[in-house]
Amino acid sequence: MEKPLDKLFDKFLQGQAIFRQRNTLRPTYVPEDLPYRDEQMGRIGSILGPALRGAPPSNILCYGKTGTGKTVVAKYVLKLLVSKAEQSGITPPLATFVNCRIVGTNYRVLKRLCDQIGATMPDGSEVPFTGLPTDEIRSILKKKLDAEPNILVVVLDEVDSLVKRDVNQGNDILYSLTRMNSELENSRISIIGISNDLKFKEVLDPRVLSTLGEEEVIFPPYNAVELKGILQQRVKIAFNEGAISDEGVINLVGALAAQEHGDARRALDLLRTAGELAERRGDEQVSQEHVREAQKVIERDTITETVKTLPLQSKAVLFAVYALASEGKRDIFTGECYNVYTEIAKILSIDTLTQRRISDLISELDMLGLINTTVISKGRYGRTKKIRLAIGKRQIGTILDEDVRLSKISKELLA
DNA sequence: CCTCCACCGGAACGTGAGGAGT
DNA sequence: ACTCCTCACGTTCCGGTGGAGG
Known part of the structure; x- marks a missing residue:
């Protein structure tokens, strides 16, 4: 030991540690230079460029799968833009950054924007987390912005999650942001939307899309x-x-x-x-x-993370599969699985769902990659799903055991 | 070739929680 | 405080089906 x-x-002690700067490997780190994204940087740069002359840039939508550099490119270009403006003695554009997956509601997005550009309540205190009508926080932001000529660049990271959570609300936020431009006298807002989902455009309100999607930048995946x-x-x-x-x-x-x-x-x-x-x-x-x-x-x-965060009913189903697999069965059929599930539900004293529902839960577990299923026909003996655990029994066992409710019955059931 | 099992999976509906509007 | 919506989660009902066995 x-x-x-x-x-x-x-x-x-000897300074022989492996890392020099571990943080440079984290997703939040913005490196000095970004290889293979010249084209995208060029596009975004040329769209944002007019901001240096005080002209409002067009809105941009960036598309691409996770880990294709969308966020980092946006941050990088903005950083450069701001520092360039500072060097040349121009008022730099206000660059703000909101991750919509974390900041999920209309109000909170506005609150984030207020905080980042230093907009405050009339008495100078910070905008409260909650309690204000959305309209009011909106006008606070507007007032602050319009106090002097500004160009506000808003990066909305993972905008698709905004719309995915609530189509109407998501559209509302975007619409109200894009529309704010016509209400401002001295200032302009331009939006950079970042989306992982390529189909995001389809669910967007056409009015929003026409202004938000003025320019589009695609981020292809990196090759090896x-x-x-x-x-x-x-x-x-x-x-x-x-x-x-x-x-x-x-x-x-x-x-x-x-x-x-x-x-x-x-x-x-x-x-x-x-x-x-x-x-x-x-x-x-x-x-x-x-x-x-x-x-x-x-x-x-x-x-481990996906199993842990599973709802109890799904866990019970997974447990049923696990229990059957532990008995040495390789292939499990829906019927058997349902029977065992019923037992488990009884012991846990939770509602026993119908087979139809369990069938859906099984499909969900399949989607999550925890089990594999195939629909097969056993001829005379019907048509069903063949279920197999997609991961080691050992691992599933230990994770499920961590759930107090399940660990109790694991002994009971296996006895 | 037909039958018929044991389930699949679509559709419509019910319910309760949570938000927005008024 | 109240109604109205929307959603997630479930249920009920049911037509559909690949292939072993007759």
Whole structure:
């Protein structure tokens, strides 16, 4: 126990730790330069450029899957724009950033904007979290903006989640923001919407779309070569020299992430986890072995997370599958699963749902990748779904056991 | 070739919680 | 305080179906 720890601390003392700047591998980090996104940066830059001359830029919609650099490019260009304006002695545009997945409502979006541009209540205090009519906070924002000529650039990250949560409300927010322009005398607002969902446009109100979607910028996924380039760049700043054992490590990370539809965030996450793993073990270098291990860790973590956050009914269904699998059954049919589920529900004293509903829950578990199902016909003996656990029994068992309600019955049932 | 099992999965409807408007 | 909507979650009802066995 003492020895490896001793060794580990020694490493830190000698400054031989693996990381130089771990934070540069986190998704929030904006690097000095962004490879392979010249085209997108160019587009956004040329659209925002007029802001330097005091002219309002068009609104922009950015599309692309997760980890394709949308957010980071937006941040990067804005940062540059602001600093350029400052250098030239021009009032810089007000750059604000709102993540719509976290800040989910009309009011809170406005509140965030007020905070970021320093709009306050008439008495100078901060805008309250709640309690004001939405109209009022809107006019506070307007007043502050119009006090002097400003250009406000609003980045709405993950706008699609806004509309997904509530189509009407989402459209309302966007509509009220775009419309605010015509109510302002001195200032202008321009919006950069960022969306993961390519179909996002379809559910958008046409009035909103016509103003919001003036310009569109597409972010394609990175391919394996590009991912490798990005990794190489980050490795230089994130890790100490020689901390990566060989070229193969980066290639492997790149290849694994490329399989995940070119998600750079995943790639960097994988690299960081691999580094942390190596560090924790007191190894001097990150090897391919660490990367593979890290892949497993990440996978396991996401599975654990999805199972944990499952509603109790779904857990009960999963438990039923697990119980049957533990009895050595490889293939489980809906009927059997339902019977066991009924037992479990009884013991848990929760409502016993109908088979129809359970059938849907089973499909959901399939979508989440926790089980695999195929519809098969057993001829004379009917048509049903063949269910299999998609993950290790051991892992499912331990996670389900963490739920107090289920851990009680696991003994009862297996007895 | 037909039958008929045991479920699939679509559709319409019921219910209660939570928000927005008034 | 009140009504009106919308949603998520469930239920009921039911037509549909691949293929083993007659």
